[in-house]
Amino acid sequence: MITITKLDPSFKYEISKTPGGQNIRRCFQCGTCSAGCPVGEIDERYNPRKIIRMALLGMKERVLASDFIWLCTACYTCQERCPQDVRITDLISAITNLAVKEGHIHPVLVQQVKAIGSSGRLHSVTDFINKRRASMGLPNACPEYPEIQEIFKMTGLSRLVDSDGSE
Numbered sequence: 001m002i003t004i005t006k007l008d009p010s011f012k013y014e015i016s017k018t019p020g021g022q023n024i025r026r027c028f029q030c031g032t033c034s035a036g037c038p039v040g041e042i043d044e045r046y047n048p049r050k051i052i053r054m055a056l057l058g059m060k061e062r063v064l065a066s067d068f069i070w071l072c073t074a075c076y077t078c079q080e081r082c083p084q085d086v087r088i089t090d091l092i093s094a095i096t097n098l099a100v101k102e103g104h105i106h107p108v109l110v111q112q113v114k115a116i117g118s119s120g121r122l123h124s125v126t127d128f129i130n131k132r133r134a135s136m137g138l139p140n141a142c143p144e145y146p147e148i149q150e151i152f153k154m155t156g157l158s159r160l161v162d163s164d165g166s167e
Contacts, residue, residue, distance in 0.1 A: 007058035014098065015055055021094030026084040027052045033078035033088050039071050046071040048078050048088050055095065064099040070106045072096075105160070113160055117152050120145035 015021035033048040040046050045068040054063050063069060069092060078088040099105070115122050125141040133140060152158040 006061065008060040009058045011058045011060040011063075012056050014060075015091070015094055018094040018098055020087065020090035020097075023084070023086045024052065024055060024091055027056070027086045028084060029053060030083060032081045032083060033086070036077045036081055038075060038077065039073055043068075043071060048072075048092065051092065051095070052086070052088070063095060064102050064104050067106070069095050069099060070108070110160060113157055117148060117157065119143065120148050 012024055015024050027049075029049060029052070031049050033052075034040055034050075037046065037048060040048075047068075051063065051069060072089060072092040074089050074093075076089050079086075079090070082088060100109075112122055115124075119125070120142070125143070130140045149158070
């Protein structure tokens, strides 16, 4: 149950100041975005209309801490159909960016950052892959990239990798 003291009426303005979230207040809840959403067909938790409504009502903590904001596949179906030009895919990206700023990072993203930090790739390169690369005239993939470690230090991602995502 949501109490009025847990609502943040400035949340919609915070979103609208974030790149991609400028048009959030144009939404009048017609439901066109939800009607054609392929993710919503698979997982009922993902409903762009409900996410926008919760954001407009000021349910900041519930929106930012939820798993469902990470389900958008950026297919742009909702964005192409929106009669108010809300740009829903961009809006969901703005909301996820705010979630990260607030410390709500999805575990999958943490694992991806760890993989990139350790080897420079999302997937490990095996001897088999390097042999195939050699057969195609490509150089072997390096096991480590010190440049990535430097970028991680500069951007603060090294703290995320070192802390297991529990900042």
